[in-house]
Amino acid sequence: MKDHYIKQINVLRNEINIQIANKFEDRLDNELTTKQVLILELIRTGVTSTKDLADKLNVSTSAISQLLNKLEDKRYVERFINPKNRREIVLKLADKANQYFNDLDSLKDEINREVYGKLSLEELKQLASILGKLQGIVNEGS
Template identity: 40%
Template sequence: MDELIPIVKEINEAEYELNAMLLPYYQQIMEHELSVKQSLILEVVYKQKQATVREIADQMKVSSSAVSQIISKLDKAKYVKREINPSNRREILVSLGEKGEDYFAQMQQVEQDIIERYYTKLTMEEVMQLKHITLKLKGIVEQELAGQN
């Protein structure tokens, strides 16, 4: 355990420095000035294409009223669109708006640029090792967190 701590600290420091070096790539996206919660809501809507306020709240583990307030701001800024669910008129369906589509188009371009510029300098075996270790660590964290509930 004692030998693990400095190694993990070194990994965390390298990851922090890596993110700091890549920050210029993300500047165009950061100009959107979205809060973390707004970004998370957009991510849920982007992945699902369309989601109800309740579904978003459940995924984020927050109240529907908190999500509704954030969605209202995102709607005014054209990041999302809201419409009444024709199947259940009490539900509001949320999908990406014009600025939301633009936000994710920019994210994909940044990701593509980073892959082309940096990840292509790794071997496929190294990329697969990185993927394997990252997914394994994610699974461990998910299991541990699920055990806490």
């Protein structure tokens, strides 16, 4: 009996994600790959060196350098020499990346209003409670 509901939840969750992606696809920046977005997210949160990015993503520094080259060519990332340690290159988000995140935040707000905003306060509380419980279950296994 539980298996039926679990399968139904998984199907519905996937369908919702696909429908949201299709509905807002024209507003998404399709110029970036998933890995490039991940790198931008890490730089946004304060990871500012190639070595630190490589460590966080568990890949080689040369792989990160290749991704950074593409991001720099597309004007999402800027590289600077650290004035305190001239051997170190510091990464910074360029204006285009900051605009990307501003647009993304606006899009998320719109999706939240159009999807979650149509639920009642009680439904939102129940959903938040269930998702919190699921997160706790997942964290127990970690």
